[in-house]
Amino acid sequence: MPILLVILFFLTAALYASVGFGGGSTYNALLVLNGVDYRVLPTIALLCNIIVVAGGTFRFARSGHLKFKSLYPFIITSIPLAWLGGRIPVSETLFIGALGFSLLFAGLHLVFSQVSESDQKQKSRPIFISAITGGGIGFLSGLVGIGGGIFLAPVLYFLRWGRPKEIAAACSFFILVNSISGLAGQITKLNDLGIFSMVTPYWPLFPAVLVGGQLGSMLANDRLQSITIKRLTALLILYVSARLILRWLNIVF
Structure with missing residues (x-):
């Protein structure tokens, strides 16, 4: 287990927790860039x-x-x-492509989101639209091993669903339940393939994200220049997404 990977997971957890997310997309990306078998990536990322x-x-x-x-x-x-x-089951090409563009979307959202508490006014929402949106995000999240908060947040802001803290809370819960559900599906798939034991060597990543997540929550609670943290997180996401998209293009072409 490379110590650099453990450090990067710690930093990712701290940055994402400070803005209300889990970091699943970036965990996956870091594992891809470190040459980990893509079939076990979602399980590790969802656990984190x-x-x-x-x-x-x-x-x-x-x-x-x-x-x-x-x-x-x-x-x-x-x-x-x-x-x-x-x-x-998905191919490596589809997995890397979907993950790379998901990260690009997440990074751009963090760069351009500038909603304040006073900007948000409650707006009525048809239940069927919410159900369809949630289902689509849930399916994509389970497929690539993320929680889906990076997709839900801009949707909730667009719908004027609530105030920023309420949206952050909604995304946190959404990520939690979808990560548990997606993990159940991933574990079943790995057991069918007989490769679940390949996850075990990556156990040091779990305490790293536990400590990093707690640190991120402290930073968020202390209001330590939240806009600066958002921009740093966005830079990390955009850098990793560019690396993944370039890798995907090399595979496709």
């Missing part, structure tokens, strides 16, 4: 996701920012479809 967002979800719920009554239309379809996405 769960470790990072579990504490944040608890804190959001305790502070009253988690509005489950408004969030459930997204959840009821995303959970089963995240499991289904996790069950489906």
Whole structure:
């Protein structure tokens, strides 16, 4: 286990937790760039996701920012479809391409998102639109081994779903439940292939993201230049996405 990979996972967890995400897409990307078998990447990334967002979800719920009554239309379809996405075998080319463009989307969202507390006004939302959106995000999340918060957040801002802290709480819970569901699908798939034991050597990554996630939560709570943290996270995501997209292009062409 390269020590540099452990350090990068720690830093990723800290940065993502500080802006309300789990970091699954970047964990996957770092593993791809380190030559790890792509079939076990989603399982490792989803486990890390769960470790990072579990504490944040608890804190959001305790502070009253988690509005489950408004969030459930997204959840009821995303959970089963995240499991289904996790069950489906994909080629390495499709996996790297989907992951690279997912990261590009996430990085651009962080660069251009500038919503303040006063900007958000509640807006009514048809339940079927929320259900379809949640299902689509859940399926893609399970397929590539992420929690889906990077896709849900811009949708919620566009829909004027709630205030930023409520949206961060919603994304944290969404990531948690979809990571658990997607992980269940991924583990079943790995057991079918007889390769689940390949995950074991990467256990040092789990305590690294646990500590990093706690540090990120502290930074977020202390309001330590949140816009600066967002930009640093965006730079990390965009750099890794560019590396992955270039790799995907080399495979395709």
